[in-house]
Amino acid sequence: MKKQYFVQYSDDSTINYFAIPKDIFTFIDIGIRDIGTDFISTLVQNMFSFPIFFVLESDIFENGKSVISERNIPAYKFSSDGFIIKINSVDTLEAICDISVDLALNGISVFIFYGEGLYEEDLVPSRQWNKPVEFKNLDFQKVETFIDVSEIGLILSSKNNKFNSPRKVSHFISAAYSLDVENSDM
Template sequence: MSVFIQNSDISIINSIKFKKRNLTVLSLGVNFKDLEGFLNNIIKNTFEFPLFFVLSTELMDDEDIEKVKKLHIDYVCNKKNEWMILKVESVAQLKLTMRYCEGFASNGFRSFMIKGESLLLDELCPSVNWNHPIEFPDLNWDKVITLIDIDEVGLTVFTDDNRINSTLKLLNYIPKEYEIDLKNCDI
């Protein structure tokens, strides 16, 4: 199985309601079942800590919460207990979080990674409705550098980061052990 990177379609761009303009939006196609560990490797290669993750609590049980606590990951859950927001600050914390994100994606649930300046856990909770774009109503978009939407078909990268704001630049951060489907890439 291989990875491909494309410029995103307008429908994908409109799937998240932004209060910030001029974001580059790229789609990275990958099957997490076939490429276990891919997400951990690309996030680790691309970003510095701290990183923030928004996970659905749908598949989280008490054992998962205990693992989060054992690794000393700062987290909060929203009032409805639908979302868990984690602040990841180490390789061990990232590895556990990526395992959850890949598992959730393989089961049809979305997760989000957010990189930014002076972000607070409480402002990262999304509002998701089936007939509206995803919204982060309390998020100050001026603080956001990159938001990655992780789902069953791969990643959608919304970014202002000049290091990864084109298909060619993002390609440089994909670990070399993964095959790139150049035929289906926008390069």
């Protein structure tokens, strides 16, 4: 049996979790139980071309550090345990998706950025317990799509008309998964 996912417009609490321009992005929730590497890597490959940027706020797992080191994946270290990785190949994408899923399933968000003129140093997140996540150095005019990966799915924020509704987003998800139509905004 295929794993089911749902796609809905995001509610205000989800949207307000980030300090990003609300008027230029459409926010969509993609929920899935037991998120997997193939779910994320297929979605990203279907939606974007390279380069794609992954922001890993933590490297709590030695396995993640080992993969980055052993494969000589260039990574911009922005804190004692955070990395920003510019992805330029499918192999690197799949390796980083593996790390991302491990982090997400352990409650640590991973951010994915796609756009023109993005640089690693601009994608450093700032968190304070009582404020939204902020990317202080980022010009959001350069961002086409921003994805927050968590243990329960994804929040997709995009300016691209190809992804501006739950129905459109569902076309980019692998056929290995089935849409829960009852719980989706279709």
